[in-house]
Amino acid sequence: MTGISATPAVHGHGLATGEPVVRARSLVKRFGDITAVDGVDFTIRSGEAFGFLGRNGAGKTSTMRMIGCVSPPSDGRLTVLGMDPVREGASVRARLGVCPQEDNLDLELTARQNLTTYARYFRITRAEARRRADDLLRFVQLDDRAASKVEPLSGGMKRRLTIARALINDPEIVLLDEPTTGLDPQARHLVWERLFQLKQRGITLVLTTHYMEEAEQLCDRLVIMDGGRIVAQDAPRALIDAHCTKEVVELRFAAEDHESCADKLVGIGSHVEVLPDRLLLYTDDGDAIVPTVYERGLRPSGVLVRRSGLEDVFLHLTGRTLVEA
């Protein structure tokens, strides 16, 4: 039986929920002079959705590739399902599902053939592969495209098929490198829905993202990476509560110089961040302080009061926005 057609509280592989499944200690990845991952520590537990959040080049993919037994660590310790991903790579890979950043489906094959062909790497019998493929195509809502070639499928369909392929060996952990990058909002929501289902079925999800909404909605715990290091790790809400005020007032100015506007805001709220296109004023009560902005002689062209989010945590910890302006 494949993991996705069952709904066990402790899934069929015998791992209790919450048991450590990936442990990294002082983990390093170097490429020549570049240190892509610079001594990181984290523990991923069975059944959780664990995210690596960071900008391009932060070291997320390099970390995922080490977990996925694709790239050996340069230093430090890493265990996946209690095994060494270098010495015991084949055993680890048999229990992992991998959804890479770029869809690498075989465009010449049909959707179903992409799954059944991949199943051969795991020595799954032909009949079982076909059964699992049909099951998985239903799961990712592509059963009506089973016999279609992959090439004409939309980006969102290809991504869902890549997720289905990652599930063919009934994995305990699924690695998803930027699962929704490049997808439109509707396609993104369809992928999230499927990932939520996997999570509910006890499968451990490890994902990289630079979408804070994805991180906030999907991940139980997160590490925030910057320059190869982990700058914070916790549950999304705990990170926001620990590093930010409750609300943010976003102020846009048509003509005025942002730095001089920021000077006039000193003492209002907890602190101000100056971005190229706006000022962010951190406070626990946005509506209460907006009048003070006007009392100080400022005339913003746009005012938005919103709750603080992971983007604000990222800015606070790294001094930069998560998504490049």
Ligand SMILES: Nc1ncnc2c1ncn2[C@@H]1O[C@H](COP(=O)(O)OP(=O)(O)OP(=O)(O)O)[C@@H](O)[C@H]1O
């Ligand atoms: N095979 C490689 N050879 C040389 N440098 C590499 C290699 N892979 C990654 N790097 C470098 O390591 C650093 C971290 O890259 P990595 O892909 O891990 O970051 P990332 O956070 O996943 O970014 P992205 O979102 O762009 O994938 C970058 O400076 C990158 O250029």
